[in-house]
Amino acid sequence: MNAQGLFISFEGIDGAGKSSHVQALADAFRAQGRAVTITREPGGTPLAEKLRVLALNEAMDPLTEALLMFAARRDHLLQVIEPALARGEAVLCDRFTDATFAYQGGGRGFDWKVLEQLESWVQKTPAQPLREPDLTLLFELHPSIAASRLVGARVPDKFESQPVEFFTRVAAGYALRVKQDPARFARIDADQPREAVWNDVLAALRSRGWLQ
């Protein structure tokens, strides 16, 4: 019989350093015999990756941007996430819907209620009335420190090139999501050496009984 699927998302402002922990957590699960799907948003399917290129590089109004994020998410949920969960896998997703609330809602100032409406439509699947992560690891770091980590790291995309005030609003968007559903989140202090951050990730999984 399949183990129950486990859906974990990784969130935080650009520069918080979440992505390196996605691979490390996948390795930890696999070492304990659990199958893992690693994926990301926007993206994760051929169609959603095309939408990602548009959303991250083209100028557009906030509603268009939100609709593209949710269109990509719908395809990704149906094609990748739901099937992997049905197989009993751990699905590790580098960003999910909290990023839309944080970036389009907080960062761009787009209507929170409209995002909630879109969320309820898009995340209704044959398996779940509202598919959400079982756990969201939120990597928290002061926006000015995150910005200094990004300098010179690579060519910035549309979001990464935003001023620090944008990321202050993004962080406030994440904080509001935590307030609305605190039990789903593990807040990780990302202003520590990588090893200490990783230990906090492990502790969050172990305290829920999902890793030994």
Ligand code: TYD
């Ligand atoms: P990111 O996850 O940081 O990937 P990489 O590390 O490869 O750059 O990039 C995704 C960007 O898209 C990030 O700046 C946040 C943004 N984004 C949104 O604005 N809304 C969303 O719903 C999602 C999933 C991401």
